[in-house]
Amino acid sequence: MKWEVVIGLEVHTQLTTKSKIFSPASTAFGAEPNTQTAVVDIALPGALPVMNRAAVEKAIQFGLAIGAKVNQRSIFARKNYFYPDLPKGYQISQFELPVVEGGAITINVDGVDKVINLTRAHLEEDAGKSVHEGLHSGTGIDLNRAGTPLLEIVSEPEMRSGAEAVAYAKALYSLVTWIGICDGNMQEGSFRCDVNVSVRPEGQKEFGTRREIKNLNSFKFIEQAIKYEVQWQIETIEDGGKIQQATILFDPDSGETRMMRSKEDAHDYRYFPDPDLPPLVISDEWIARVKSELPELPAAMQARFAEQYGIPAYDASTLTASKALAAFFEATVAAGADAKLASNWLMGDVSATLNREELDISACPVSSSALAGLIRRVSDNTINNKTAKDVLKKMWETGASDAGSADAIIERDGLKQETDTGALEAIVDAVIAGNAKSVEEYRAGKEKALNALVGQCMKASKGKGNPAVLTELLKQKLA
Template sequence: MDWDIVIGIETHVQLKTQTKIFSGASTSYGNEANSQACLVSLAYPGVLPVLNHEAVNCAIKFGLAVKAKINEKSIFARKNYFYPDLPKGYQISQFELPIVGEGKLSIPMGDGYKDVRILRAHLEEDAGKSSHGVLQGKTGIDLNRAGTPLLEIVTEPDMSSAAEAVAYAKKLHDLVQWIGICDGNMQEGSFRCDVNVSVKKKGTTTLGTRREIKNLNSFKFIKQAIDYEVNWQIETIEDGGKIQQSTILFNPESGETKAMRSKEEANDYRYFPDPDLLPLAITEQHIRNIKQTLPELPGEMQDRFEKDLGLSSYDASELTNNKDVADYFLSLIGQGISAKLSANWILVNLFSKLNDADIDIKESPINYEQLANLIAKIEDQTISNNAAKKIFESLWVNPLGKVDALIDAMGLKQISNDSEISGLIDNVLNDNTVMIEEYKSGKEKAFNALVGQVMKASKGKANPSQVNEMLKKKLSS
């Protein structure tokens, strides 16, 4: 039996503010447990929440970036549930009237793009953290995270595979960093995904019962969790069982999902407007002011790279997937280097080394100034492309090296003197009369062999384009 997979994602994005969403306590990471648990975080009697306006601005930026409606009026609500790391006994969130309405995010799929519809994005506060078994079998509560501002971004169930879900998560992860509203640190919990997964018989319109995989904080885990859950649901149904709606956890060590509790419905949380917070009113002028602070968005930059710089759609897309990569590229061409050559060196040579070292471009030992200097030596024909690759390898190991010094030390300066190259060609032609006759009889391979002989005679230093041009002239004379 064939099955359709249906996936929706709820992403908790920690907003890049200095203080919490309803208090002046710090949001910095890694401090001593409960050192940032202010009276508001501890839910002391009589304390009142005060909204952090910067969190509101971050939400508006996101809404504008995904072309969503920004609701001029939104309401904060109390989401009631009991858990030890939630001192108030409720979480301040938004329910019926969120700050951001419907939008969309395009993700790369094969040779094209697919739009994933965003249902809503709403502001809320994070809960604290429970650490189990840290104190002689007891559970410790750290309320440093309590009150940290979050933007929960909810999609429609538009994804149909783990690959699409990962593509969406990566695109969203890049976007929130691009517009400066989140640091994107998944290990620290700044970007966490809850993935809703269900299956249905292929071709039917009725959705299956979904299970929600909570708190996935890596793209690898998103894929593994979805793949396991899909197989489990299909096997369960085919064996005559039924899927129960539930909240589940993924165990990275076993690669399995496991039910944590039955899935609550909205009415289980008894949402009602928070009486301590007035409705949030946003003016059109404020939205316009925030729009002016947005950087050039990835899609806009991609179009510009294609139209103005002549890059291919693929190269432009790859360079604008990540803001750090785009900034590196812009810095490189800002040194007067060819856009196409710069794109090629970043996407092929630099990306290969970064992937092997499992680091991102911010950690690259070769900065844009060094790479610009290296590419400039190719453009002015001081060195060949192959020689540049050798210098690149040396710079990667020793970032303090200098391009000019390495060219001299490694003897890689290209021979571009016409008379010197002419002499090398004459010697090769004198020694290879048979190849000359083969070339004249129409065998193109003979020409390539002669070029190879000249390059060998020059120890790879001769300018290949000059060798080709001068050799053809001599053979035709």
């Protein structure tokens, strides 16, 4: 039997407010346990919540960025359940009337665009944290996170593979960090995903029974968890078993999912409007102001890059994957670099080195002006691409912030490529004379043999020969 995978994501995005959603306590990460709490967070009797305006504004930003409906009247509800790190015995969230409804995110998998529709995005408070380390088999409760503002973003179940789910999560991550409503620090829990997975026979309209994988905080784990869970569900059904709706955890060490508890339905939480909070009312003027202050969004910038700089759509998409990378590219071009060459270098050697050293583009030791200086020397044939890679390595090791950094290294190390035709002709003649087999193969129609001869010429010129000139000379002499 052929099976279809059905995936939906619930993403908990921590909003970049300085204080909590209903109290003045700090949201800063890393403080000593239970040092960043207020009377509301620890549920002292008589303590009343007060809405954080900044959290609402960030929800409005998100709604506008995804083309959603921003509800001008929304309601907070109490989601009732018992857990040790939830001192009130309920979580303040939104249920029937969320602040954001609808909207969409476009993803690209294997060169194919797909629109993933969103159901809603609602404001809620985070719970505290259970602590086990160093407590000799006991459990401690840290309420520093209790009350931290979250925007829970819920997708429609429209993803059909782990690859699509990861692409969606990455696109959402890029957007919320781009507009500045989330710092994106997944290690600190600022962006974490609950993944709902089910399978059904291909062609069946009804959904299968879903299981929810909780609190995935890496794109790698999302794909691994989905892959294992899909296989487990299919094998369970084909062996005659039934899938039970459940909340499950993913163990990165074993690569397996395991059941944590049976999964509740909405009615189990006994939602009802929070009597301590009035309806949230958002004016037309507030929405208009937030809209006017939104930065250029990734999709718009991608289209502009392709048109303004004449680069391929793939390049434009890659360069706008992060706001910092897009800014670095524009600064490099503004400093005099050819746009396509700047794109190639940023997507190639620069990104590869950043990944290897686990650095973000914002921490790149080579400045945009220094990179532009290097690219200009490739464009004017002062050095060839191979030499440029070596120069970039030296710039990287020492740090290069000056536009003349590449020039200084080229001059110091005598790296200018040889363009004198007479000198290069002598090298070509010597290579032809010493490589009879490659010459014979080229004349017999083997084009690859020419590459071998060019390589020998480059070696003889100690890497300083102009490859284009050498190639042309070889063709002329071997015609």
